[in-house]
Amino acid sequence: MSKLSPFGLMGLVIVRDLTLAMRRRADVMTILIFFVMVSSLFPLAVGTEADLLRKMAPGVVWVAALLASMLSLSRMFSSDYLDGTLEQMIIVPHSLSMLVLSKIIAHWMLSGLPLVLIAPVLGLQFDMSGQALMILVVTLLLGTPVLSIIGAIGAALTLGLRGGGVLISLLVLPLCIPVLIFGTGAVAQVLDGVSAAANLSLLGALLLMSLLFAPWVTAQALRISLE
Amino acid sequence: MRSTIQPGILPVCAIKILPLAIGCLHRILRKFIRQSYIIFSYLQRIIMSSLVKNDRMLKVTNLACARGEQELFANVCFELHAGEMLQVLGENGSGKTTLLRTLCGFSQPLAGEIFWQGKVIRDASEEYHADIIYLGHLNAIKDELSALENLRISCTLADCEISDSDALEALRNMGLRGRETFPVKLLSQGQRRRVALARLLLSKAPLWILDEPLAALDVEAAVLIQDLIARHLKDRGMVIYTTHQTLEVSGTEIRRLSLS
Numbered sequence: 001m002s003k004l005s006p007f008g009l010m011g012l013v014i015v016r017d018l019t020l021a022m023r024r025r026a027d028v029m030t031i032l033i034f035f036v037m038v039s040s041l042f043p044l045a046v047g048t049e050a051d052l053l054r055k056m057a058p059g060v061v062w063v064a065a066l067l068a069s070m071l072s073l074s075r076m077f078s079s080d081y082l083d084g085t086l087e088q089m090i091i092v093p094h095s096l097s098m099l100v101l102s103k104i105i106a107h108w109m110l111s112g113l114p115l116v117l118i119a120p121v122l123g124l125q126f127d128m129s130g131q132a133l134m135i136l137v138v139t140l141l142l143g144t145p146v147l148s149i150i151g152a153i154g155a156a157l158t159l160g161l162r163g164g165g166v167l168i169s170l171l172v173l174p175l176c177i178p179v180l181i182f183g184t185g186a187v188a189q190v191l192d193g194v195s196a197a198a199n200l201s202l203l204g205a206l207l208l209m210s211l212l213f214a215p216w217v218t219a220q221a222l223r224i225s226l227e
Numbered sequence: 228m229r230s231t232i233q234p235g236i237l238p239v240c241a242i243k244i245l246p247l248a249i250g251c252l253h254r255i256l257r258k259f260i261r262q263s264y265i266i267f268s269y270l271q272r273i274i275m276s277s278l279v280k281n282d283r284m285l286k287v288t289n290l291a292c293a294r295g296e297q298e299l300f301a302n303v304c305f306e307l308h309a310g311e312m313l314q315v316l317g318e319n320g321s322g323k324t325t326l327l328r329t330l331c332g333f334s335q336p337l338a339g340e341i342f343w344q345g346k347v348i349r350d351a352s353e354e355y356h357a358d359i360i361y362l363g364h365l366n367a368i369k370d371e372l373s374a375l376e377n378l379r380i381s382c383t384l385a386d387c388e389i390s391d392s393d394a395l396e397a398l399r400n401m402g403l404r405g406r407e408t409f410p411v412k413l414l415s416q417g418q419r420r421r422v423a424l425a426r427l428l429l430s431k432a433p434l435w436i437l438d439e440p441l442a443a444l445d446v447e448a449a450v451l452i453q454d455l456i457a458r459h460l461k462d463r464g465m466v467i468y469t470t471h472q473t474l475e476v477s478g479t480e481i482r483r484l485s486l487s
Contacts, residue, residue: 004386016372016380023371023410084365085381091331092384093357227334 009094010102017106020079027075032114035068039122050127057126058136058187062180064122065115065140066147070172072111073151074158074165076103077222081159087226096219104152104215112144135190135200139183142203146179147172149210156221179206284308285330285434285465290339292325298337299325300486309433309463312456312479314470317486323469324364326486327438330467331361343434357386359434364442366423370412374398374422377411378429387430397428402448416443424448427455435459437468449474 004012021028042060043053080086089099119140123133154172158164186199284306291301299322307313315323329336332348332355341348348355368377378394398407401421411419420443427435435456441449449472456466457476468474474481 004383004388009384012380012383019376020369020371082365083369084363084367085369087333087363087365088361088367088381089384090333091356091359091361093353093386094384095353223333 004094006095006098009098010105013099013102014106014109017103018109021106021110027072028110028114031068031072031111032118034071035064035115036118036122038064038067040125043125053126054128054191057123057128058132058139058184058191060126061119061122061136062139062143062184065119065144066173066176066180068115069111069144069147069151070169072107073148073155073168073172076107076148076152076155077159078155078164081225086222090223090226096222097215100152100156100218100222101211101215104148104218107152108145108148112140112148115144116140129191132187132190135196136187138200139186139203142200142207143179143183146203146207146210147176149207149214150175152218153214153221156218156225159222159225179203182206284342284344285467286342287330288340288342290326290329290341291337292322292329292334293337294322294325301338303339303484303486305482305484307465307467307482309465310460310479311482312460312466312468312476313482313484314468314474315484315486316469321486323486324438327361327436327467327469328363330436331359332356358432359436360385360426360430360432361436361438362423362426362440363438366419368411368419368422371410373408373410374403374414374425375407377422378425381426382429385426385430385432387432389429393429394425397425398422400428401425401451417445417448420444421448424452424455427452427459433464435464435466435468437466439470440468441470441472441474 039060042056046052046056077086080089090096092099116137119137120133123136128136151168151172154168157171158167161167182199182202186196186203189196189199286306288304289301290303292299303326305313315326317323325334328334330341332341332352335349343351343355343358346354367381368374372380375391375394375398378398379389379391382389382394395407398404401424403418403421403425406414406418411422414422424440440452444452453474453476456474457478459466460476460479
């Protein structure tokens with residue numbers, strides 16, 4: 001009997017989740033389309049003054065990203081919970097935190113990464129400058145993983161509850177406020193001609209902190225949900 | 228002058244030396260006894276552990292479980308040794324599934340302990356989980372993946388490295404020839420159950436915990452499962468199960484535990 005290494009385990013779970021998503025592409029596409037639609041509604045609603053749009057752009061894109069990632073959170077564990085694969089994952093001879101971390105990474109690759117990649121296109125319709133676009137992508141790259149990581153705790157806690165989707169948003173959105181503030185703050189600073197280093201460092205610190213604690217907390221929450 | 232040893236000196240010497248000698252002897256003896264005791268207990272531990280290893284054992288003492296506020300059962304005690312099988316009996320709602328799930332470590336009992344090879348399962352959960360297979364009401368297979376992919380993933384996660392040909396053979400033995408690479412959602416309930424049960428063919432875990440293994444299976448598959456269990460018991464494995472059908476295993480006496 002050969003013992004699977006932690007990285008082997010991570011690879012296996014990530015590949016499994018990505019394969020599953022590829023066979024059910026609609027889930028990934030709905031998040032992406034929601035993101036594009038929400039951020040496109042703002043110029044329609046507030047008018048086409050270029051100055052106003054340029055000023056609003058980082059906030060709009062970030063709020064849209066936040067809402068889009070909330071949409072997919074409830075699916076992080078629920079399908080595995082419903083068909084029984086989640087309880088089999090709890091009794092595998094490996095650390096559950098490691099498994100949870102792999103699931104979070106896979107979830108981010110499916111729901112966070114597409115948003116990061118399409119954000120520059122959305123930024124263009126708000127007439128953002130090249131430099132601001134770059135910073136926007138960097139903040140999203142640092143910030144969306146935090147949304148997935150913190151969201152995982154909410155998803156695990158509301159597992160198997162009726163109306164869990166709304167409850168997750170209520171639980172997780174307040175916790176995501178710092179990410180939103182530092183993310184939009186960084187872009188705003190660049191627009192004002194100041195260095196965005198401080199805000200980016202804070203975003204990075206948030207990412208590391210959540211990466212350290214959240215998988216363990218999520219694992220405990222999953223154990224409680226499956227009792 | 229002739230030097231002479233005074234006659235009184237010998238007894239005096241003897242009296243002085245004797246306690247010293249006795250003390251020395253005592254110390255040596257004590258050291259020897261302690262050493263031999265250490266060696267003895269070491270040997271004893273080796274012998275005991277080898278005995279325990281040969282005789283894998285599940286022991287449950289005074290177990291009590293509840294669902295919500297309601298206590299389902301209390302004072303459940305049993306021991307299960309290699310080569311034995313135990314059927315958990317009880318009417319609907321008597322706590323059969325709860326007992327099996329508690330044995331897997333999903334939930335903590337209200338009272339009592341579960342020992343696997345002398346260790347409390349909570350303290351050695353990774354070792355314990357490497358030694359068990361649990362099949363519950365849910366099949367734990369993904370609809371979008373094929374039977375082959377499902378089997379490979381679940382076996383690899385359970386630390387049982389298998390090749391594609393092993394997995395294919397197991398699926399064919401379970402009567403799924405020609406359907407190995409179909410997405411599972413195209414299979415019937417019984418066929419899905421067969422995919423889930425194919426894990427039993429490949430796993431080397433000694434303790435099987437099966438919750439209604441025969442649900443949705445036809446007669447032919449039920450015979451297959453009975454043969455599988457018989458072979459597992461012959462290999463010094465252990466099985467705990469619940470069923471409402473009859474499960475007959477030749478050559479083994481089925482122990483029964485009634486919860487009601």
